[in-house]
Amino acid sequence: PAARSLSRFRGALLGALLGDCLGSDFEGHYPLPAARVVRFLRSVEEAQREPGFLLYTDDTAMTRGLVRSLLSTPAFDEVDMAKRFAEDYKKDPDRGYGMSVVVVFEKLLSSECSDVFEPARKQFDGKGSYGNGAAMRAVGIPLAYPHVADMKKFTEISAKLTHTCSLGYNGAILQALAVHYALQGQLDRDEYLDKLIGHMKEVEGNEKSLADARELDLLDFPFSCRLQKIREFLQRGQVSKEDVIAELGNGIAALQSVPTAIYSFLRCMELDSDIPAHYNNLQRTIIYCISLGGDTDTIATMAGAIAGAYYGEEQIPVVWKQSCEDFAETEVAAEDLYKLYCKRLEST
Ligand code: F2R
Ligand code: MG
Numbered sequence: 066p067a068a069r070s071l072s073r074f075r076g077a078l079l080g081a082l083l084g085d086c087l088g089s090d091f092e093g094h095y096p097l098p099a100a101r102v103v104r105f106l107r108s109v110e111e112a113q114r115e116p117g118f119l120l121y122t123d124d125t126a127m128t129r130g131l132v133r134s135l136l137s138t139p140a141f142d143e144v145d146m147a148k149r150f151a152e153d154y155k156k157d158p159d160r161g162y163g164m165s166v167v168v169v170f171e172k173l174l175s176s177e178c179s180d181v182f183e184p185a186r187k188q189f190d191g192k193g194s195y196g197n198g199a200a201m202r203a204v205g206i207p208l209a210y211p212h213v214a215d216m217k218k219f220t221e222i223s224a225k226l227t228h229t230c231s232l233g234y235n236g237a238i239l240q241a242l243a244v245h246y247a248l249q250g251q252l253d254r255d256e257y258l259d260k261l262i263g264h265m266k267e268v269e270g271n272e273k274s275l276a277d278a279r280e281l282d283l284l285d286f287p288f289s290c291r292l293q294k295i296r297e298f299l300q301r302g303q304v305s306k307e308d309v310i311a312e313l314g315n316g317i318a319a320l321q322s323v324p325t326a327i328y329s330f331l332r333c334m335e336l337d338s339d340i341p342a343h344y345n346n347l348q349r350t351i352i353y354c355i356s357l358g359g360d361t362d363t364i365a366t367m368a369g370a371i372a373g374a375y376y377g378e379e380q381i382p383v384v385w386k387q388s389c390e391d392f393a394e395t396e397v398a399a400e401d402l403y404k405l406y407c408k409r410l411e412s413t
């Protein structure tokens with residue numbers, strides 16, 4: 066598809082939905098053979114079930130809240146967005162939300178809350194969450210803001226409504242950048258990584274990011290280091306799942322999942338001997354992410370968003386899409402975001 070075309074917007078939101086709906090059955094599992102994932106996908110493809118039978122989890126619930134807020138307010142409005150997150154949780158609390166983020170929602174729902182960032186700041190004794198909950202919903206921001214500086218700024222603000230440890234919000238910025246550059250058209254893997262590393266060196270270079278990394282016994286510039294590791298893995302070619310999990314992670318922290326999603330997308334540009342060749346690149350990306358085990362819904366939703374932004378809706382299989390809850394609403398939201406993006410692009 067052409068750069069920044071409607072197909073890519075639909076691909077990004079539908080890819081995110083597919084990753085969550087297909088990945089959630091395996092969340093918390095050990096790594097599993099791709100053949101086992103393929104068997105599950107066949108059962109989905111052959112199921113004689115009503116459309117939308119695969120339910121989405123918190124990943125999509127929060128993406129929907131974020132997107133509805135971006136579409137409903139003329140300018141970015143953190144109070145509106147926080148309210149939507151909390152009210153969506155109250156209406157439907159059993160979507161598998163993170164264990165601690167629910168405390169943020171309860172506080173946001175209280176009439177005593179006057180600063181929407183305060184509840185998140187109080188998490189983990191004032192250290193803030195480094196979970197991947199801000200990254201998993203970040204796809205909406207690069208679909209609404211064409212300019213990279215705005216996109217980074219609003220990703221950070223929206224992330225801080227729930228995640229105030231820099232490892233949490235910097236992970237969201239990285240995920241948003243990954244979608245942003247995937248939307249721009251044909252990419253070279255090295256140049257793509259160069260762009261991400263260039264931004265992350267700046268994003269991770271401030272005092273708070275350096276202090277948070279040291280507090281957690283991490284090297285300085287942890288996301289940039291993992292992006293370098295991705296480059297090394299891609300150059301090496303044959304990399305085992307054990308190495309990917311050991312070096313990039315498959316966990317619930319943003320640092321253990323956002324780089325893994327980016328690696329999965331870049332790795333699955335090529336065929337994989339474990340995955341039947343008739344699956345397209347986007348399908349291969351989702352299968353690969355699920356086969357890593359761990360935080361499968363979230364890694365697959367983030368990789369699905371990036372792959373969908375790159376390959377467009379042409380690679381979204383109709384039967385997979387129609388299995389997912391609220392796929393039709395997702396398509397409408399993607400069209401509305403596309404119009405907003407084009408309007409913002411024209412007005413500058
Ligand atoms: N919650 C889950 N999965 C668990 C089981 C779900 C199962 N399917 C079910 O329904 O029972 N998945 C979802 O949560 C992840 C996103 O989490 P988020 O929004 O970041 O939440 P939270 O609570 O802020 O952080 C998650 C956990 O990370 C650890 N953590 C974060 N910051 C920490 C810190 N500063 N110090 C120590 N630990 C920290 C805590 O264990 C948090 O509970 C996605 O996977 C989504 O799918
Ligand atoms: Mg989830």
Ligand code: MG
Pocket residue numbers: 092360361362363364
């Ligand atoms: Mg998850």
